[in-house]
Amino acid sequence: MNIILLGPPGAGKGTQAQRLMTTRGMVQLSTGDMLRAAVKAGSPVGLQAKAVMDAGQLVSDDIVSALIGERLDQGIGGGAIFDGYPRTAAQAEALDGLLEARDQTLDFVIELEVDEAALIERVEGRYTCARCGTGYHDRFKLPKVPGVCDVCGSTEFKRRPDDNAETVRTRMQEYRAKTAPILPIYQVRGLVHRVDGMADIEHVAQSIDAILAGRG
Ligand code: AP5
Ligand code: MG
DSSP: OOEEEEOSTTSSHHHHHHHHHHHHOOEEEEHHHHHHHHHHHTOHHHHHHHHHHHTTOOOOHHHHHHHHHHHHHTOOTTOEEEESOOOSHHHHHHHHHHHHHTTOOOOEEEEEEOOHHHHHHHHHTEEEETTTOOEEETTTBOOSBTTBOTTTOOOOEEOOTTOSHHHHHHHHHHIIIIIGGGHHHHHTTTOEEEEETTSOHHHHHHHHHHHHTTOO
16 A cells, blocks of 8 residues: 655654554655755765755755655555655656556545644654654653653654744745645545644544545
């Protein structure tokens, strides 16, 4: 089963993708995470992407589609969760080609519907474990033991450089202008399901599970 999680910055794509990996053995394909890894490694892609990401704009379609193609070739176990990809009509078209070439289909597009005004707080409060990448939030998702990662026990955490209010606003504008308009491509195929992304994390998870089980 292959699914797309669609929604603006802070909608909960990464949070829900991580959970689906644990509960269903699916694989998260987050172009944001791939690009951040490239920036950290100082690779040619990373060098090209860094300033664009820091400004909250979109990295070129060719770069991100190539990253997805490479990742698909490494195998996707119980299915792919596309998180933050596709983000433009050109990427949606590229994804169709990438899946077709690998005899894969797209099964669900899940749109996380959110109130953008509330998302700034979500994004500004976000941090992740520096070792294993598990996501947390200052108010909404604290580690069980303060300062210690639930998953790997690390005490080192980090925040994203693009998680400030100004950059988030640009990221939201990019979402409205370039990403939201791709929804009709999937609507005409009957793939789109909407979930209330303002519910708490567990309720969002339950809604997604119901959709994947054919009950949503
Ligand atoms: P990317 O990393 O994809 O960032 P984004 O789309 O802006 O989304 P976020 O990761 O900020 O949000 P999320 O929906 O994953 O939320 P999360 O689950 O963490 O992209 C970054 C940049 O890379 C882009 O700006 C662009 O430059 C580039 N890029 C990436 N992909 C690209 C592409 N395809 N094409 C071109 N450029 C690309 O949740 C946020 C916080 O809220 C967390 O702390 C979480 O604990 C909390 N939370 C989650 N759900 C809930 C809930 N239901 N209630 C309360 N709190 C919640
Ligand atoms: Mg994310």
